[in-house]
Amino acid sequence: MTSVGVVAVWHGAEGWGVIESSDTTTGCWVHFGNIWTLNHPPLARGESIQVRGQGVNLQIGETVDFDWEAVQQDGYSFRAVDVRPRRDPPRRTVEFRVHGERVPWPTSSFGELPHPGLWTE
Numbered sequence: 001m002t003s004v005g006v007v008a009v010w011h012g013a014e015g016w017g018v019i020e021s022s023d024t025t026t027g028c029w030v031h032f033g034n035i036w037t038l039n040h041p042p043l044a045r046g047e048s049i050q051v052r053g054q055g056v057n058l059q060i061g062e063t064v065d066f067d068w069e070a071v072q073q074d075g076y077s078f079r080a081v082d083v084r085p086r087r088d089p090p091r092r093t094v095e096f097r098v099h100g101e102r103v104p105w106p107t108s109s110f111g112e113l114p115h116p117g118l119w120t121e
Contacts, residue, residue, distance in 0.1 A: 001067065003023040003028075003065075003067075004063065005019040005021030005024065005063070005066060006062070006063055007019055007059060007061060008027065008060065010058045015032035016030060016031050016074075017058055019064060019066055019080060024077075024078040026076060026078070028066065029076040029078065029080065030058070030079075030080035030083055032057065034081055034082055034083055035083045036083070036084060036089045036090075036114075036115050037081065037082040037083075038051060038094065038114065039082065041110060049094060049095070049097075051092055051094050051095075052092065052095075053091055053092030056089075058083070059085075062085055062087070063086050064084060064085050064086065067083075068080050069081055084115065088117070090118075091118070092118060092120070093119070
């Protein structure tokens, strides 16, 4: 489910925080690895993805769009699976490899890279 929320807690050194939203009334736990997430189908044997670039953090009080699931996580009833702050994303590089060889992002099976302007190949 997609919602709009506000970052209420952010522990940058630990890489996690809490988003408040009317849809996730007890707070939604979020990990830094779920900010501008690169979702993809399961990788086949010999495939790998490597992401490099700037780190990501949230700021207390900033508005975010986020997708979440209703599961228990560290005392919270909801967990964010993709968080999109309403600001420009950091630049990152994604490398897709098959048996160690770098190949173009497989749009035919994975679709376009999400969050335009975030990724370079």
